[in-house]
Amino acid sequence: EFIKACGAQVVIGLGGGSSMDVAKMSAAMTANPGTVADYWGVDRLPRRGLPVIAIPTTAGTSSEISPAAVFIDPETQAKRGVNTSLLLPAVAILDPELTLGLPPHLTAFTGMDALTHAIEAYTSPRASLLTDGTAERGIRLIGEFLRRAYARGQDLEARTGMLAGCFFAGMALAEVNVGAVHGLAQALGGCFRVGHGLANALFLPYVMAFNRIACREKYARVASLLGEPVEGLSLDDASEMGVEAVRRLTQDLGIPQHLREIGVPRELLDAVAKSCIETQQRVLLNNARSVTLEQARAILEEAW
Ligand SMILES: [Fe+2]
The missing domain is CATH 1.20.1090.10 (Dehydroquinate synthase-like - alpha domain)
Incomplete structure (x- = not known):
């Protein structure tokens, strides 16, 4: 809602895997109805959202080049993923x-x-x-x-x-x-x-x-x-x-x-x-x- 309200044209994810996953999913939710929980699984997200620039501050998750975003499902407390190529960041910046x-x-x-x-x-x-x-x-x-x-x-x-x-x-x-x-x-x-x-x-x-x-x-x-x-x-x-x-x-x-x-x-x-x-x-x-x-x-x- 915040991203939509401020009229953003791009979302920057800066941080570790969770920060980048939040950026990827938030950008995607600007073009899709409902909540994240509607899209658990593979290829269930219908539309691509705003482009994301992913900038990792860890060398580990590879979220910056991955088609997945992982969150804890508040209902089951289990970790679940949203997997679709529509989540791939437009740009990844690797700066050691x-x-x-x-x-x-x-x-x-x-x-x-x-x-x-x-x-x-x-x-x-x-x-x-x-x-x-x-x-x-x-x-x-x-x-x-x-x-x-x-x-x-x-x-x-x-x-x-x-x-x-x-x-x-x-x-x-x-x-x-x-x-x-x-x-x-x-x-x-x-x-x-x-x-x-x-x-x-x-x-x-x-x-x-x-x-x-x-x-x-x-x-x-x-x-x-x-x-x-x-x-x-x-x-x-x-x-x-x-x-x-x-x-x-x-x-x-x-x-x-x-x-x-x-x-x-x-x-x-x-x-x-x-x-x-x-x-x-x-x-x-x-x-x-x-x-x-x-x-x-x-x-x-x-x-x-
Ligand atoms: Fe991993």
Whole structure:
């Protein structure tokens, strides 16, 4: 209503993923009736709204180049998305200087979100030669620069590398979508208040260990992209090295390694597993390995 009242011709989204998602959705609502809740799901928004200029101040969500906007559904408290190419920003401005002030823990959480996008897209059954190229470039850049950006926020080269890595990860994400890490993170987010990046970072090594038998070649490549010496190793050992490289990265970044460390009660795990299977099928179908309710519960138990 405010955007309409002031006669705006463009909406600028400046900030992290949530800020940009609000800008994208508000701009869209200027041309569509009803409320956001009328458009949950894929391709349900009929008309394009005002153009959006998206300017990220984190290197993580890739909302600036994504066709999705994610919100908490006030009715169910679950995270839900509006997905349509009509939400794509008209312009994305990637300026690393705007990310210099991001504190270390948010640098870690958002950077791990970007790495999760790249790895989940890379190992998705929908991956293609095109998305493999962008995902690999994203994984390599994030592996090269995330520790540095975390260790010294003013490192402009590292911040530039992270924005570029996030951009490539987002290109793969937009084509392929994410998998079980995001499925579990979104389900957990609906039952327990935890940030998207932290939840993904915590789940990523556990889901990778679970997925490994489905994508050993790709995980061996992940190890190599993250700088591990895989030459001469068996596929089994090299793929395990990929999982371990990601786990070590999360440890270096001070990411909590267990759900109990962030206060998730063990009694909640059944509900999270159930919600994951019931509400996250769209991303679970994209996961490298099929996930049953029992398996989701087992991954959560491991992570707890
Ligand atoms: Fe994400």
